[in-house]
Amino acid sequence: MGKKISVIIPTYCRPALLTECLKTLAQQHFDRDAFEVIVVSDGPDLLTKQVVVSWKHTSLLDIVYMPLDAKKGPAAARNAGWKLAKGPLVAFTDDDTRPDPFWLQQIWEAWAGEPLMAFTGRLIVPLPPAPTDYEWNTAQLETARFITANCVCTREALEQTGGFDERFEMAWREDSDLExxxxxxxxxxxxxxxxxxxxxxRAAGWGVSLREQRKAMFNALLYKKFPKLYRKWIHPRPLWEYYGMIIFCLVMLGALLSGAGSVALLALLGWMILLTAFIRRRLAHTSRAWPHVVEMIITSVLIPFLSVYWNLYGAWRYKVLYW
Structure with a gap:
């Protein structure tokens, strides 16, 4: 029997998460011989290879391991995977997901054999009663229009579009670019x-929101390629609040250096108003535990500077007027 669906999973040095994902794929209510799983490691990774080999020995999955020769990002890993695919449908998910037992069956039944077709499934992000800011932001993936944790393309559609743009070197905006x-x-x-x-x-350490700001450089690349769609579906306007906080800080610093105390006080007041609104917005749906509140206050002071830096860095890197 030929393969109906090829499942592509990019991964790197996360064998425990990958194992849990593969368990759910082994429990699919779908003919085992009708689908294959292609695990692509974003660089050589012995532990990931051992996980895949152990699953191959169980005969519960038709599974393939493919390492990239160097770390290039999930977009490159997915491209390498779908180019190996034997099935006419290529399903993408991530190593930290748990596909529903009927996931592949629902996909196959929905396809009417169209050569050029894509599907986007439903993503569920379980949350505790009082989530952290990071958990809440992750849960917003549930409303994403097209996300690589749960999407499907015909192989012909991937060939016609060229698959993923490998310039998106992190897990950010590469799914919107394909969409x-x-x-x-x-x-x-x-x-x-x-x-x-x-x-x-996934569990995240203190200040994860600061590290996440680096992804903003890829906003500029997506905007350069699709300015109208970017403004329609991603960010309808620049993050004026961030620029406002930075301007107030610079004015306050300049006023203090020049001895203009009243101007510095007004700038401080403006910065405090914008900062307070930002903190309140981040805490609106999240935990009020004091360690989390302290983290929100400290990171909210720094995020505007980091976000604007990475957005402007992306504009310079990709040679586009973007802010």
Whole structure:
């Protein structure tokens, strides 16, 4: 029997998470011989290889391990995976997800054999009663229009669009880039609410929101490629609040150095108003435990500077007027 669906999983040095994902794929209510799993390591990774080999020996999955020769990012890993795919449908998920037992069955039943077609499934992010800011932000993936944790393309659609743009070197905006190219080439994207993937939130250390700001450089690349779609579906306007906080800080510093105390006080007041609004917004749906509140206060002071820096760095790197 030929393969119907090829499942592509990019990963790197996360064998425990990958193992849990593979367990759910082994429990699919879908003919085992009708799908394959291609695990692509974003660089040589002995532990990941051992996990895949151990699963191959169980005969519970038709599974393949492929390492990239160097770390290039999940977009490059996914491209390497789908180019090996034997099935006419290529399903993408991540190593930290848990596909529903009927995930592949729902996908296959939805496809009518169209050569150029894409699907986006439903993502569920379980949250505790009082989530952290990081957990809450991760949960917003549930409302994403097209996300690589749960999407499917025909192989012909991937060949026509060229797959993922490997300039997106981190897990950020590469899914929207593929979505926009599908739309640009009039390839239909159908939502499958019953094709479910669960995405638990991974544990994150203190100040994770600061490290996350580096991803903002890829906003500029997506904007350069699709300015109208970017403004329509991603950010309808620049983050004026961030620029406002930075300007107030610079004015306050300049006023203090020049001895203009009243101007410095007014700038401090403006900065405090914007900062307080930002902190309140981050705490609106999240935990009020004091360690979390302290983290929100400290990181909220720094985030505007980091975000604007990485956005402007992206504008310089990709040679586009973007802020």
């Amino acid at each position: 926009f190219r599908l739309l640009q080439q009039n390839i239909p994207i159908r939502h499958l609410p019953d094709a479910i993937v669960v995405h638990p939130v």
